[in-house]
Amino acid sequence: MFVMGLQITHLGSGSRGNSTLLESDDCKVLIDCGFSLKQIEKRLSRAEVDPGLIDAIFVTHHHGDHSKSALMASKKWGSRLYCNIETAMKMGWNPISDCRTFGSLERVEVRNEISVLPIPIPHDDAENIALIVSNGDGNRAGFVTDLGEATVELKRHLRGCTHISIEANYDHSKLMQGPYPDSLKRRISGRGGHLSNSQTAEILKEIMNPGLKSIVLCHLSDKNNAPHIAESEVLMRIADEFKGQIFISEQSGPDFKIDVSVEK
Ligand SMILES: [Zn+2]
Ligand SMILES: [Zn+2]
Numbered sequence: 001m002f003v004m005g006l007q008i009t010h011l012g013s014g015s016r017g018n019s020t021l022l023e024s025d026d027c028k029v030l031i032d033c034g035f036s037l038k039q040i041e042k043r044l045s046r047a048e049v050d051p052g053l054i055d056a057i058f059v060t061h062h063h064g065d066h067s068k069s070a071l072m073a074s075k076k077w078g079s080r081l082y083c084n085i086e087t088a089m090k091m092g093w094n095p096i097s098d099c100r101t102f103g104s105l106e107r108v109e110v111r112n113e114i115s116v117l118p119i120p121i122p123h124d125d126a127e128n129i130a131l132i133v134s135n136g137d138g139n140r141a142g143f144v145t146d147l148g149e150a151t152v153e154l155k156r157h158l159r160g161c162t163h164i165s166i167e168a169n170y171d172h173s174k175l176m177q178g179p180y181p182d183s184l185k186r187r188i189s190g191r192g193g194h195l196s197n198s199q200t201a202e203i204l205k206e207i208m209n210p211g212l213k214s215i216v217l218c219h220l221s222d223k224n225n226a227p228h229i230a231e232s233e234v235l236m237r238i239a240d241e242f243k244g245q246i247f248i249s250e251q252s253g254p255d256f257k258i259d260v261s262v263e264k
Pocket of ligand 1: 014015018063065066145146219
């Protein structure tokens with residue numbers, strides 16, 4: 001019996017910082033690096049990972065909660081930094097000396113072990129991307145945060161995933177009754193904002209397949225959402241068909257490790 005795997009550790013998620021660690025046998029990748037360098041190193045050490053072993057850092061978009069220490073970390077750890085050209089320009093990163101850029105739907109291979117497919121998603125002033133990750137054993141994992149709505153293309157790719165980490169940013173009535181000014185409420189709930197719990201539930205319902213084993217809800221707003229609200233709203237919509245596990249990634253992290261693997 002030979003077990004190949006992809007381990008996923010959410011190092012923390014929310015408006016004050018996002019980062020997710022992916023590990024296969026010989027390869028380690030970070031998706032986003034939105035904490036201070038000190039904080040990300042602390043979280044990696046809690047996950048028992050030497051930062052010097054991170055092969056690559058993918059930055060989904062330029063907002064600080066996803067990009068904050070990415071360049072510093074890549075230089076200090078010797079990790080290759082990847083993003084699209086628009087994000088590089090917004091960050092002021094040199095696309096030759098600082099980072100490698102990729103186009104939409106252009107697959108990037110890291111050490112011939114982890115393959116990453118970037119899919120454009122609508123978000124504010126950002127050229128944001130969702131990432132579909134595979135490690136060659138037939139399993140795929142999707143990572144989706146910071147989007148106002150799901151595109152047809154994104155849903156097509158999510159349909160084949162064994163694991164999905166997806167934002168459930170706000171509860172609609174909590175947002176509307178909450179303290180934010182109307183303009184911010186409109187921005188968050190608009191096409192370029194974030195997904196509400198019910199939007200996320202609807203997307204998961206639409207893309208549900210028997211192969212989906214685990215879901216992580218992430219990027220929850222601490223003012224306009226709560227873990228039990230997000231989880232119950234999603235479960236209410238998908239419980240009939242979904243037989244896997246559901247987790248919540250919180251701002252504090254890292255709190256759990258998910259293994260997406262197949263026995264061969
Ligand atoms: Zn964000
Ligand atoms: Zn953002």
